[in-house]
Amino acid sequence: MGEQPELSVLRVTLQVALAATLLVAPLSIGAGWLLARRRFPLRSLVETLVALPLVLPPTAIGYLLLRLFGRGGPLSADVLGFDPDLLFTWKAAVLASAVVSFPLATRSARAAFESVEPRYEWMARSLGMPPARVFLRVTLPLARRGLAAALLLGFARALGEFGATAIVAGSIPGRTQTLSLAIFEDIQLGREQHALLLVAVSTLLAFGVILVSERLLARGARA
Amino acid sequence: MIELRLSQPLAAFALELDLRLEAGCTGVFGPSGSGKTTLLELVAGWRRPRAGRVRIGERVLIDRERRVELAPEHRRIGYVPQDVLLLPHWNVRENLLAAGALEARVLETFELDALLERDVRSLSGGERARVALARALLSQPELLLLDEPLTGLDRQRRQRALALLLSVKERFAIPMLFVSHDATDVQVLCDEVLVLERGRVVAQGPPARVLAAQPAGSYENILRGRISGASEGSATLELASGIGIEVSDPGLAPGSAAVFALRGEDVLVARGALPRLSARNRLEAVVISLREDSGEVWVQAQVGGTQLSSRVTLGAVRELELAPGVAVTLLFKATSCRLVAARAAAS
Numbered sequence: 272m273g274e275q276p277e278l279s280v281l282r283v284t285l286q287v288a289l290a291a292t293l294l295v296a297p298l299s300i301g302a303g304w305l306l307a308r309r310r311f312p313l314r315s316l317v318e319t320l321v322a323l324p325l326v327l328p329p330t331a332i333g334y335l336l337l338r339l340f341g342r343g344g345p346l347s348a349d350v351l352g353f354d355p356d357l358l359f360t361w362k363a364a365v366l367a368s369a370v371v372s373f374p375l376a377t378r379s380a381r382a383a384f385e386s387v388e389p390r391y392e393w394m395a396r397s398l399g400m401p402p403a404r405v406f407l408r409v410t411l412p413l414a415r416r417g418l419a420a421a422l423l424l425g426f427a428r429a430l431g432e433f434g435a436t437a438i439v440a441g442s443i444p445g446r447t448q449t450l451s452l453a454i455f456e457d458i459q460l461g462r463e464q465h466a467l468l469l470v471a472v473s474t475l476l477a478f479g480v481i482l483v484s485e486r487l488l489a490r491g492a493r494a
Numbered sequence: 495m496i497e498l499r500l501s502q503p504l505a506a507f508a509l510e511l512d513l514r515l516e517a518g519c520t521g522v523f524g525p526s527g528s529g530k531t532t533l534l535e536l537v538a539g540w541r542r543p544r545a546g547r548v549r550i551g552e553r554v555l556i557d558r559e560r561r562v563e564l565a566p567e568h569r570r571i572g573y574v575p576q577d578v579l580l581l582p583h584w585n586v587r588e589n590l591l592a593a594g595a596l597e598a599r600v601l602e603t604f605e606l607d608a609l610l611e612r613d614v615r616s617l618s619g620g621e622r623a624r625v626a627l628a629r630a631l632l633s634q635p636e637l638l639l640l641d642e643p644l645t646g647l648d649r650q651r652r653q654r655a656l657a658l659l660l661s662v663k664e665r666f667a668i669p670m671l672f673v674s675h676d677a678t679d680v681q682v683l684c685d686e687v688l689v690l691e692r693g694r695v696v697a698q699g700p701p702a703r704v705l706a707a708q709p710a711g712s713y714e715n716i717l718r719g720r721i722s723g724a725s726e727g728s729a730t731l732e733l734a735s736g737i738g739i740e741v742s743d744p745g746l747a748p749g750s751a752a753v754f755a756l757r758g759e760d761v762l763v764a765r766g767a768l769p770r771l772s773a774r775n776r777l778e779a780v781v782i783s784l785r786e787d788s789g790e791v792w793v794q795a796q797v798g799g800t801q802l803s804s805r806v807t808l809g810a811v812r813e814l815e816l817a818p819g820v821a822v823t824l825l826f827k828a829t830s831c832r833l834v835a836a837r838a839a840a841s
Contacts, residue, residue, distance in 0.1 A: 393540045394579040396566035398593045398633050408592075412583045 284449040288429035291368035303380025325374040329434030367435035376425030383417025423484040500546035509693040519670040521684035529693040538573040539566035572630030580614040593633035604628040620651040638670040656835035677712040715756040735799030740774035741831040749839035758805035760830040774828040
């Protein structure tokens with residue numbers, strides 16, 4: 272009987288983090304490539320904007336999302352013409368986690384692209400490949416380990432997200448309550464033993480993710 | 495005809511070229527840092543020139559004034575850079591397929607059948623050069639750019655690779671720009687050479703003439719022929735003109751094609767009766783021309799259908815009364831002839 276809530280917390284946590292990573296993947300890979308390979312106007316402004324969620328308090332990000340999607344906000348149901356049914360659902364948790372993990376994943380993705388020797392790309396062009404094919408067949412495969420590490424890092428950050436999620440998604444058991452939210456609730460309610468159990472689960476999860484990501488990076492450096 | 499007009503500022507000087515090249519192999523010779531690699535990267539489209547026009551036959555690759563600038567994938571340039579750049583995540587076959595369909599003629603020329611499934615990171619220097627050259631040829635280029643493809647190879651591999659480049663030149667008939675700082679390689683391979691110094695062409699013309707005017711040691715006699723028999727540590731190199739030259743036995747089977755280099759300072763000029771000598775080669779010749787170059791003289795002499803050059807002092811010219819038309823004997827040791835390219839005869 273007592274196992275059911277822990278399992279659902281774990282399920283929600285993994286589900287939210289995974290969905291956030293899938294959402295972040297194309298965006299951070301695209302932004303990372305742009306920052307690594309292209310010179311364009313207002314580049315440093317874009318760089319700053321991309322890094323902003325890294326330093327803003329997550330609660331501030333949560334509040335901004337709340338205002339954006341909440342009643343009267345620029346992306347509210349009244350303005351959009353349909354109800355995205357976002358706030359206080361697991362989708363809001365996904366969005367909050369995605370916003371927070373995006374800068375981390377983008378920074379690592381950029382480093383991954385920067386580590387690819389551009390002369391390989393030039394050579395592929397000289398062999399007759401158009402730029403899009405060079406990206407898919409040369410750049411992506413050569414950066415793959417670094418990119419996988421970048422996404423894992425984003426996933427790890429999404430796993431632990433608390434501040435923004437609490438504000439836009441609340442802490443609804445079985446729906447939006449992730450590990451970090453459950454731990455917070457346990458502490459508030461004095462359920463010390465239970466909090467400790469969830470902390471142990473979190474630690475194990477984070478440990479595994481970081482371990483895999485470090486191994487990817489180490490192998491990438493050798494390849 | 496290839497037109498190269500390029501202008502590009504570099505760190506210490508500007509590359510300024512205005513050239514017209516005939517088909518065949520053009521050597522780009524010069525000290526390191528003279529702009530040779532930059533030239534190739536501009537032609538390949540890896541860099542954008544500040545101004546210029548590049549044309550191969552009727553095809554214009556770059557014309558900055560008319561805002562023509564073909565993307566690298568449309569230039570049909572086969573570029574083999576010094577670091578060859580085999581794509582590391584693909585094996586040999588995949589690297590070749592990236593350029594185009596595998597052609598039997600190319601695979602055979604470069605003896606690649608046994609290498610196709612190999613990881614490119616496991617290849618030796620010579621094998622990497624072979625794969626890179628084959629890959630460049632498979633992309634159906636109209637111009638080959640070779641950036642010091644022989645650097646870093648040991649002597650034996652170098653001899654084979656140079657012979658391979660010679661056969662590429664014969665079989666594929668694609669114009670080449672061959673960057674090198676080795677005068678001998680340029681002489682063996684190229685029909686024309688340009689000397690680049692600090693971004694400018696300081697000399698252009700046939701290798702023999704241009705390199706003879708370069709600092710001592712740049713020019714050598716190039717002897718091309720076939721090995722026709724060996725005995726007692728020496729072998730005979732039969733030149734196309736029918737003359738036999740005795741060389742140290744290179745260990746090649748009779749019939750093998752070989753190219754030897756012989757330095758001008760290793761060729762003695764004699765007149766009159768000769769004593770018994772250790773020099774294995776004594777060739778009756780007629781002086782064609784004398785050219786003075788900072789106190790020394792290049793004596794050009796005709797031996798049958800072959801011309802050989804000797805570098806002697808002004809004093810020697812005076813004492814031997816050398817002048818065009820004078821009959822002389824050219825003497826040189828079998829061991830002075832260095833093997834620079836060899837292709838074993840098919841068994």
